[in-house]
Amino acid sequence: MSGIAEHRFSGTPVSLFVKASYDANFDQSYEVVTVAGGLRVFFDGNALSLQEHDRQVPFEYWLPAFANNLGL
Amino acid sequence: MYKLVAASILVVLPLSANAADLSDSFVFVEESITPPAPYVVGHLELSAGWWHREQEEFAGTVTEDRLLLEGYGRVNLPFAGNWNLELDTGVTYGFRDSPQDDQVHAGGVAHLWAGLGDVRLGAFGGGYYLWNASDVSLWVAGGEAEVDIGNNLTVGFQGSYSDPDGCGSCEFVYLTGWMDFYPMPNTKLGLQGGWYDFINFDISALEF
Numbered sequence: 001m002s003g004i005a006e007h008r009f010s011g012t013p014v015s016l017f018v019k020a021s022y023d024a025n026f027d028q029s030y031e032v033v034t035v036a037g038g039l040r041v042f043f044d045g046n047a048l049s050l051q052e053h054d055r056q057v058p059f060e061y062w063l064p065a066f067a068n069n070l071g072l
Numbered sequence: 073m074y075k076l077v078a079a080s081i082l083v084v085l086p087l088s089a090n091a092a093d094l095s096d097s098f099v100f101v102e103e104s105i106t107p108p109a110p111y112v113v114g115h116l117e118l119s120a121g122w123w124h125r126e127q128e129e130f131a132g133t134v135t136e137d138r139l140l141l142e143g144y145g146r147v148n149l150p151f152a153g154n155w156n157l158e159l160d161t162g163v164t165y166g167f168r169d170s171p172q173d174d175q176v177h178a179g180g181v182a183h184l185w186a187g188l189g190d191v192r193l194g195a196f197g198g199g200y201y202l203w204n205a206s207d208v209s210l211w212v213a214g215g216e217a218e219v220d221i222g223n224n225l226t227v228g229f230q231g232s233y234s235d236p237d238g239c240g241s242c243e244f245v246y247l248t249g250w251m252d253f254y255p256m257p258n259t260k261l262g263l264q265g266g267w268y269d270f271i272n273f274d275i276s277a278l279e280f
Binding site for chain 2: 001002003004005006007008009010015017019029030031032033034035036037038039040041042043044045047048049050051052053054055056057058059060061063064066067
C-alpha cells in the first residue's frame with residue numbers, strides 16, 4: 001500500500017508532496033519500502049486547484065514495485 | 073465578486089445626499105477574475121527518494137538500498153464532448169552499487185476516458201521497458217474508474233493485464249484502488265492499495 005500528502009501553493013503552478021509505500025508478498029519473503037519527496041509543476045494557467053486539476057488529469061499508471069525484479 | 077461590488081454600492085448609497093455626489097462616493101473595487109484554465113492541462117512530477125528491499129533467497133536474506141529518482145509527465149487532451157485522451161509517461165531510475173547494475177524503467181500509457189458527471193471511466197494501454205540484469209519489455213492494458221463522493225473525496229479503481237517479454241511466462245494481473253481526500257481544494261491526502269497475481273506461476277502476492 002502507499003500514501004501521499006500533497007499541497008499546492010495557491011495561485012502558483014507548484015505543489016510539494018511526500019509519499020511512502022510498502023509492498024510485500026503473502027509470506028513477506030519479499031518486502032520493499034520506499035520513501036520519497038518531490039514536486040509537481042502544473043500547466044493549467046494557475047486557474048485550477050489541486051483537486052480540480054486531479055479531476056481533469058485523473059489517471060496514473062505506476063509499475064508495481066515487484067516489476068523491478070522481473071527478469072532477474 | 074459581484075456580491076462584493078453590490079455590497080460596496082449598498083454601503084455607499086446612504087452616504088450620498090444626491091446623484092451628483094455619487095461619483096465621489098463610489099469605492100472602486102478591483103476585479104480579480106481568474107482566467108479560465110487552458111483547454112489542455114497537464115503537469116510534470118519530479119521526486120527523489122529511498123528504496124529498500126529485503127528478499128529471502130536460498131543463501132539467506134538479501135537486503136538492498138537504492139537512491140530512486142522519478143520523473144513523470146501527464147497531459148490531458150479533451151475531444152468530442154466528454155471524451156478525453158490522457159498521455160501518461162515517465163522514467164524511474166534506481167541507483168545500485170555498480171552503474172552497470174542500475175535499474176531503470178521508462179515508458180508510458182494512453183488513457184482514453186469519459187467524464188460522466190462525478191464519474192470518470194476509462195481504458196488504457198501502453199508499454200514500459202525495464203533495464204536491469206536482464207532487460208524486459210512489458211505491455212499493459214486495463215480499465216479504470218474514478219468517482220467523486222461529496223466535495224472532498226475521490227475513490228478510484230484500476231485493473232490491468234501485463235505481458236512482459238524477456239522473463240519467460242510471467243504475465244500478471246494487477247488490481248489497485250485508491251482514495252484521495254481533499255480537506256482543502258489545494259491539499260490532498262491519498263491512500264492506495266493493490267493486489268497482483270502471476271497467471272502462469274504459482275505465485276500470488278498481496279500489497280498490504
